[in-house]
């Protein structure tokens with residue numbers, strides 16, 4: 665009898681303590697860019713906020729520079745539960761949804777504030793759910809900036825790009841964009857771009873000032889055209905399974921920390937769009953080409969027909985909603 669009482673007491677004790685002694689929830693956050701970038705800074709800020717507010721309950725491990733997974737693998741890793749957060753560029757979701765391809769359409773958004781305005785509309789917010797049926801949930805959008813063209817020879821008018829090989833992200837819209845100027849698009853992972861440029865396996869690429877600077881592309885590209893021809897941003901994404909399995913209070917705190925980290929990352933993005941361009945100019949390693957209105961107009965005319973080609977996939981209403989944000 666005494667044995668039974670002590671066994672029962674022990675059982676009651678064990679049932680009452682597991683929460684206190686439970687191992688902290690681990691969030692692995694994998695990304696491909698350098699630490700000193702909008703996404704790198706956002707991820708580190710998120711870790712700091714979560715570990716301060718949920719000390720002992722949640723730990724965040726950040727893996728930058730494609731240390732753990734490249735962008736083309738990270739979405740599969742999320743689904744398998746090998747990582748819990750990632751923020752691939754919007755161009756890398758093509759296998760999961762067609763609607764996010766809207767962000768790749770060349771010359772669609774005039775600037776980042778137009779992108780912000782569009783993302784805040786109902787149509788924009790709905791895009792966070794575009795991959796949900798495939799088990800991936802968008803938790804927020806983050807900016808990097810407007811893309812520029814870099815190459816081994818000067819790109820002033822579209823004809824200059826003809827016959828050149830450009831690395832692109834895994835997006836058919838971006839492929840069509842380069843085909844529209846008779847160039848040859850090459851889908852390659854971000855982690856390979858520097859070597860491809862250095863060895864001249866490709867002639868050019870498109871990216872933001874921040875990525876061109878932090879990954880040293882400017883050291884192996886003699887010319888950068890300030891084209892602002894497209895937008896580069898990210899969807900912070902988790903698996904629906906991981907997200908719905910979190911206790912409500914923890915999920916709420918994590919979401920709040922993420923929103924604050926994204927706001928911080930967007931601020932970093934604004935600063936880097938100016939600061940990293942200046943750093944590249946100051947380095948004297950690449951020449952920056954500023955286009956005249958007429959030259960830029962020629963790029964617009966050459967690339968804009970791409971919209972029509974993808975209108976069916978993306979949806980005309982969504983494109984119209986994005987265009988309305990330019991006003």
Ligand code: LMR
Pocket residue numbers: 696697752753808833853854871875
């Ligand atoms: C690229 O592949 O060029 C970018 O998506 C990298 C990044 O995450 O900014």
